[in-house]
Amino acid sequence: MVTTIHGTPVVSGVAFGPALLAVADVPEDAVRSYGDGGHADAEAALAAYDAAVDAVAEGFRQKAAAASGATAGVLTASAGLATDRGLRAAVRKNLRAGEPLLTAVDHAVEQFVTVFTGMGGLMAERVTDLRDIRSRVVAHLVGQPEPGVPVPAVPSVLVAVDLAPADTAGLDPALVVALVTERGGPTSHTAIIARQLGIPCVVGVAGAVAATTGAELLVDGGTGVIEVGPDPEAAAARVEADREERAALATWTGAGRTADGHPVKLLANVADAASATAAAAAPVAGVGLFRTELCFLDREAEPDVEEQAAIYADVLAPFAAEDRYVVVRTLDAGSDKPVAFATHPDEDNPALGVRGLRLSFTDPGLLERQLAAIAAAATRTGAETWVMAPMVATVDEARDFAAAVRAHGLRAGVMVEVPSAALLADRMLAEVDFLSIGTNDLTQYTMAADRMCTDLAHLTDAWQPAVLQLVAMTGQAGERVGKPVGVCGEAAADPLLACVLVGLGITSLSMASAAVRPVGARLAGVTLEQCREMANAALAAADPSAARDAARAVLADRP
Structure with a gap:
């Protein structure tokens, strides 16, 4: 008998295979x-x-x-x-x-x-x-081997209570065809790495290990539905249909626009020179999020301006073409990304503490040296370079940051992660050149829910209508003054949600480069008016699941 279990969908795609249980501990x-x-x-x-x-x-x-x-x-x-x-x-x-x-x-x-x-x-x-x-x-x-994921003998669905970064980082998508975990949310490390690998993924599946042991599973990463013990022929047919659809999506070459020609910049999220070089080969208009802090997680002392400039130049160089640009985020150090030379130790609540732009309040030289290095790298490479600050909460912060950036001849923006920034989007845009919405943190702070709390995974879903409402406010503010408003959080990698975001007024979407073609192909198949209808339907929904269903219904009703 076929049974069905549900979780939070993270990476779309359909996969079928035997359950492979991760080894959780030492014997x-x-x-x-x-x-x-x-x-x-x-x-x-x-x-x-x-x-x-x-x-x-x-x-x-x-x-x-x-x-x-x-x-x-x-x-x-x-x-x-x-x-x-x-x-x-x-x-x-x-x-x-x-x-x-x-x-x-x-x-x-x-x-x-x-x-x-x-x-x-x-x-x-x-x-x-x-x-x-x-x-x-x-x-x-x-004297035992480190625990983790066994190497499957056949293509399998990896099932675990939870997965650590080391477990997911080395997965072979040819052998691990899907991920299912009992814990975690849409922005957990498992979710982030699964998106980068392009593996269908469902998280927050209560009782997954007990329910799936020894069974064959059909995993739908788009809906969050897992069928335990489905008919093999029917399951194989669904996987083949999904494979054909994904193969068609893989042929998309850009540029980003809807079926009726509305332009949408599709950008890549990068962390270093290697990921930038790989992303440059994708059909992207540039980089929407260069996470500079990831270059320095293992550094005890702050690199000087020249060393920083060399690091940044290696990331900017692949995008020096006239029609591309790079958005550099200043250090988002703190909380779960401690940087020894910047992070404040022993904070009671680092997620709400001195992180991001707030580090410059007591150490303005840290920001000034980074801006000088970014400007030097931009000059050296000739790449069009925009700079944005994380964790901006007030208009005064946006104004001061913009002045510092423009003093170096660069284009200035801020991230919308704190709900106050969305609520004051009109006033923020009076001070800066662009806004970029970080949906991971915006969702967490809007819903007051820990990103790793499995019991609250439904709250840390970017499809939450309250989160979409804040995105709409920000997008509409950009439309009123003709300034770009992008999304650089994990939400941008969801092809269905990408359509909704465009309908909310978003002008660019930045994501893992593996997600660019599926998102671009999906947008190419819908009109701007359909995107707006999908957005209105999602905003009116009661919860994330209903929002997804409402958005799909718009596509089903109109070819």
Whole structure:
């Protein structure tokens, strides 16, 4: 009998295959055999811990070196978390209190899990990473392979309670045809990496492991519906139809516009030179989000202006053509992206603390040096360069930032992540040249819901009508004064939602380069009027699921 389970759709696409369960932890018998480790004293035990941590961190760094973009940044951050001095200090304290090594590690990790959970927001995302690090460290101590995703013998659907960045980063889309997790939300690390890989993904599926063990699954990443034990022939037919549709989408070459010729800039999100070079080969009009902080997650000291300029120039250079441009985001350091030379330590709630532009309030030189480096890179490469600040909350902040950017001869904008920025969009646009909506944080702050809280995954969905209403206010403000308003959050990668966003007045969409062709092809098949009808239908819906259904209904009613 076919059963159906539901979750939050993240990456569209249809896939069919046997469930492959991720290995979540080290075998208990190996842990029991290790006992107290036989270490001579607390210092010897700490040395064993240090060696295990170094091995785990090096594994993250090697995977980061083989990856690019958001994936590389996430893995680099995990390497930093593994070697965190605070975590080591907690282990040392526990050892000196007489705890055996494995117990000391467990208690130290859970101490920080409690702290991060209490902080909420983006810091709560790191709980999965912390527990993954704990499992990997324990594996090294007891002489076992690091836990994670087994290599499937046949194309399979990966099912897990949750997945850490290291689990998802190295997946082969030819063998792992879809991802299903019990935890996580639309903006979790699993979701972000799945989008970059283009793997159909559904998160927040309650009871997924128990429901799917030993079964074959049909996963629809567009609707969030998972069929357990479907008819194989019918499932294969749906997968083939989806494959043909995606193959057709892959032939789209741009430029971005609707069926009736309304232009929409399609842009790429990048994090470094490698991801920029790869994105430049895609049919994009440039970069809508260059995450500069991801270049510095492993740096203890701030690079000087010349070194920063060289790093930025490598990203700008592939887009130096006349018809392309790059939007550089100044450091979004803080919260889940700690940068040693910028982040304020020991904040009670980093997600709502001194992050992004707020770092410049007490250290204006940090921003000034970065702007000087960006300007130097723009001059060196000849690339058209726009600069935007994250976490802008007031009109005064926007005005001051714009003045600083224009002093370097660059075009100035701000991100709309704080709801106040959307509510004051008209006044913000009086001060800056453009706005860019970061839907990940805007959704979290609008709905007051942690992005990693599975029980609240329905709230951290960019299809929430309240979030769409703020997007509409911002888009309409741009239309009134003829200034660009883009979206650079994960929402831009959803082809159906992209149509809604255009209907709300959005002029550009920036996403992982793998999503550009599906989004471009979808927009090419609808008119601007249809986009507006879809937007109105989604705004009138009661919840994200109803909003998706309402938008699809518009397309079904009108060819």
